[in-house]
Amino acid sequence: MTHLLDIKDLQVTFSNRHGDLRVLDGVSLHVGRGEILGIIGESGAGKSMTGNAVMGLLEPPGKITKGDILFDGVSIIGKAEGLRGKHISMIFQDPLTSLNPLKRVGDMLTETMRTHLPIGKSEAEERARASFEEVGLDPSRLDAYPHEFSGGMRQRVVIALALAGEPELLIADEPTTALDVSVQAQILELIRNLCEKRGLGVMLITHDIGVIANSCDRVAVFYAGRPVEIAGVSELLAHPKHPYSEGLIASMPRIDADSRHEMLRQIEGSMPALNKLPKGCAFAPRCHKVMDKCLEQQPIMQSGRAACWLGEA
Amino acid sequence: MAGNSHGLFVWNGHMALIIIQRLLQSSLVLLLVAFVAFSMFRFVGDPVENLLGQEATLEDRAILTERLGLNDPLPVQYIRFVGKVLSWDFGVSYRTGVPVADMISERLPATLELALISAIFAMVLGISLGVYTAINRRGWLANFVMSTSLIGVSLPTFLIGILLIWVFSVELGWLPSFGRGETTDIGGWDTGLLTIEGLRSLVLPAVTLGLYQMTLIMRLVRSEMLEVLREDYIRFAFARGLHTKSIHQRHAVPNTLLPVITVAGLQLGSIIAFAIITESVFQWPGIGLMFINAVYFVDIPVMSAYLILVALMFVTINLIVDMAYFAIDPRIRSGAGGGK
Secondary structure: OOOEEEEEEEEEEEEOEEEEEEEEEEEEEOOOOOOEEEOOOOOOOOOHHHHHHOOOOOOOOEEEEEEEEEEOOOOOOHHHHOEEEEEEEEOOOOOOOOOOOOOHHHHHHHHHHHHOOOOHHHHHHHHHHHHHHHHOOOHHHHOOOHHHHHHHHHHHHHHHHOOOOOOOOEEEEOOOOOOOHHHHHHHHHOOOOOOOHHEEEEEEEOHHHHHHHHHHEEEEEEEEEEEEEEEHHHHHOOOOHHHHHHHHOOOOOOOOOHHOOOOOOOOOOOOOOHOOOOOOOOHHHHHHOOOOOHHOOOOOOOOOOOOOOOOOO | OOOOHHHHHHHHHHHHHHHHHHHHHHHOOOOOOOOHHHHHOOOOOOOOHHOOOOOOOHHHHHHHHHHHHHHHHHHHHHHHHHHHHHHHOOOOOOOOOHHHHHHHHHHHHHHHHHHHHHHHHHHHHHHHHHHHHHHHOHHHHHHHHHHHHHHHHHOOOHHHHHHHHHHHHHHHHOOOOOOOOOOEEEEEEOOOOEEEEEEHHHHHHHHHHHHHHHHHHHHHHHHHHHHHHOOHHHHHHOOOOOHHHHHHHHHHHHHHHHHHHHHHHHHHHHHHHHHHHHHHHHHOOOOOHHHHHHHHHOHHHHHHHHHHHHHHHHHHHHHHHHHHHHHHHHHHHHHOOOOO
């Protein structure tokens, strides 16, 4: 079966006169219909870059230099512009700045619908009302301007807009980071529902492992420009295979009884700069289980679980 | 969050309040300017001497001083002055003996037409070139326009005027170098916009007067537009697949023009003020030229009337700019204030 989105060995390079910078290297992952794939990692690990590469929105001089991105089995590199909105859509971190302040939200909604669907004005208005209801907003507010909504409501408007062209894949780049926790949960639940109801595939980018635990089916852990572990969420949380995933989970505060007196653990050190990656495993300098082999040779992800030499030994 | 009908009521009330506030501020500014204009009579030369000349007898002087009300207390004189100005009476020119109000109504059309055409030239060309150079940031044509525009910003107006006369009137002989050409009288308004000769005469002075504003508006629009193109809502518009052209036209340009309105309004005011130089270079029979002549002869009534007139235009334009924001920006309309 073909996956909705299939990224194969993707490499993205930023070139300038100082040389090449590989911001993504060897990224392979896939998203199915009706599935939420979480992407987690530190800032600069390549999460958003992966999303932008799929959307064809890489800022120059960023370029895809290797690998392929398949949508429904067809390569879309260089062709993403024709798919945006209609097949793949994306939402961003800050709902406060994601909406044109001078336009009524209803107008933006019908504008986006009529760009992608062969419908007239009145049908677009009809659909706009339906889509407002779908994302949990009162259709009477279609006449309002963005500043008349709260942050969480604005993110609902943003989601309605992103889905206006009825795409099959949604890339959500930290959609809840700018919202407070109670609103976060509502937005995640909304995304979860849309995913189930519409069969929408979602790539949910976040740096919050709590978000992953609550809403994703599978998760890809990114480190220094590549996924180091990809697994089902419950499996990853219970039995992380990569020491980095393990560290991430251990750094998450928990409220169960036995952990109450434990200190919260953190991963020592910080992610290496992309132009100063070590020879072997990029995580080796921070890894508490490091072996000689890790410093020599870069581990490869075997049969889609973890890129780590530990499992091999 | 109020419902829609209620919301409408709220911003109407809010708007009325702002308008009243602005009108009060404008009146205050005009009263202050009128005070300066009034003081000119007192402190620049002696009006009695100006009117009678140096051979008048002491008795004549006393009679005239009494007749002009110059023996009254200062506040009374000021109030009388403001009252006259309000009824469009600026006194009689020392030099020509003609009522200043008549001189103004005879010459104002020339200046207003010149300013209007310059402003249209500056805005239309400035905005379109600014948008073009922002969208095609790396194109050679955009870069060429940008570097040429430096000339427009750095050359003084009179030099541009003289250069244009030299090229287009003297060397090429295409356009007249001075005056308004043929004019038509429509209900007391002397217009040069209806005859070919009148329009041809307008070209050089209008370009001279508007060139600086045009380049200024262009550079402002370009930098604003570049800023707007980096905004999240533009990225999001691309991400949901809107066409590039409609993203530029319907989303980026309106947001770009918002801060430009204020500057453009002020520029329009200075177009009228700067018209003095252009009118001198092109011997354009407008109020700027009238003012320059008045300065040579210390014709105080004309100078003070000019001062009040220019202030009135500035204040009016500013008022219109403020109103324009209400029409365009929903955030100001609802009194939400602040926030991007």
